[in-house]
Amino acid sequence: MTSPLILRLRHHGKLGDRAAQALLACRKRNRLVEPGHCLMRQAERTSSLFWIESGWAMRYRNLANGRRQILNMLLPGDICDLQGLIDTRADHSVKAMTAVMLCEVDPARFLQLLHDDPEVATSLLWSVVQEEGILREHIVRIGRRSARVRLAHLLLELVRRQALGGGPSDGLVEVALTREVMADCLGLTPVHVSRTLSELRREGLVVLEAQGRLRITDIDALAREADYDTRYLHLARPDHALDLAGAGQA
Amino acid sequence: MTSPLILRLRHHGKLGDRAAQALLACRKRNRLVEPGHCLMRQAERTSSLFWIESGWAMRYRNLANGRRQILNMLLPGDICDLQGLIDTRADHSVKAMTAVMLCEVDPARFLQLLHDDPEVATSLLWSVVQEEGILREHIVRIGRRSARVRLAHLLLELVRRQALGGGPSDGLVEVALTREVMADCLGLTPVHVSRTLSELRREGLVVLEAQGRLRITDIDALAREADYDTRYLHLARPDHALDLAGAGQA
């Protein structure tokens, strides 16, 4: 079975088997994190670098007034995070939502590879660009959309992202999200999320399945409702991928 | 006079004169953009790379319902954007708020330098990490803070950021911001921004000066009000900057 990291990167462009193998060979060791445990803590110094092999995590920030804002979700194949290459005091925490299998990367080996293999470098750059796009989309969602659209939009994004890493692509959200998690993601209260979700369910756009997991019944209908750009995250193959090697090894 | 790019990068860590010169030498040409004109348009393909030498710009997104969300402001010394290294269809626009002087970069030369000079590579990585931090802070601001705190927090950030690029550090916001711009940044309406700003002015935290420019009269007081972490953006020198060269040229 292919690693979700490779699956995801291959949505960006060419990543040959040799490059993929080289990337996977940067793995130092695997680590299993229990649900609810932290992969990284606010104000802690870290210089670790890893990707998510399985399970979901959340990147969030606790505020002085006790509130919480989830900044992003981390799904299988996501890298967390290039910031780890720099030794900074983290301004946020990362917590496992389910059991999470991490692949820790050997930074030196990783940088070496980045330096030597243009395919890997390009893929990783794509990955960073995609992640920034996700953050921007999140800003728009929270800043200028109603609760209903926010929620629909988030669910669509998660379903799409999990598919990129090899997860289900049939509308089922593979992880049970509590109302509180969705609320902290969307800048709402759990109560209001509950109401809004009921509304979507009443209209048959979404159903609640076993273990509290959600399923989008009609992705296109929901996407229309949510002003969701289906090209988002697609990031089709570029017409002319910039050749990082060309410059680097000239 | 030193370029704001160099000033800003030097807040991150060591960037010697040789490295700084090399970075500036990547400049292909300068371009002046009139206020209100776009540096980059939503859905357009771009593969340009440049930094802001003077003036302010905004990165924003227009929604289907006619609303606008400002994603970030671009100040002198900011790079816009590494994404330009990849040929993607932009999901947002960038518009000059004032007259803006751009320094266009020769991508090939830039990548070469990134590849060869570890000091430059480290600085740029810092820069990317800082930018991500700004986006995250923006999410928290919009998601979990009241109008009053949002506004205060934004002003504090802008004042700090302009100082990093060599602008005033005395609390004066060097560019006149319309209520609408602040509103589109903060996910509010111009009317409500007006009211909120009046409130801050009535309390003497902020004053309105000539040409509609704002001045924060007591930065510390406002920072306390706004739950603003003064370490934010500081990004003090790392204890042990990871040596990108060490791995790359081993």
Place this chain on the structure above:
DNA sequence: CGTGCTTTTGAGACGACTCAACCATTGTGG
């Protein structure tokens, strides 16, 4: 078959929005 957690539902409050009128500033042409 409790026990603890999450979800749902209801009622009322409040922050931010809308619409609309008026005011202030700046720039322009007579």
Place this chain on the structure above:
DNA sequence: CCACAATGGTTGAGTCGTCTCAAAAGCACG
């Protein structure tokens, strides 16, 4: 140098979306 237009800012009144608090209902697990 003034009158005027254009733009952006302020203020008021009423509405609406989301929040708060609280209680009850589901659900999972020991």
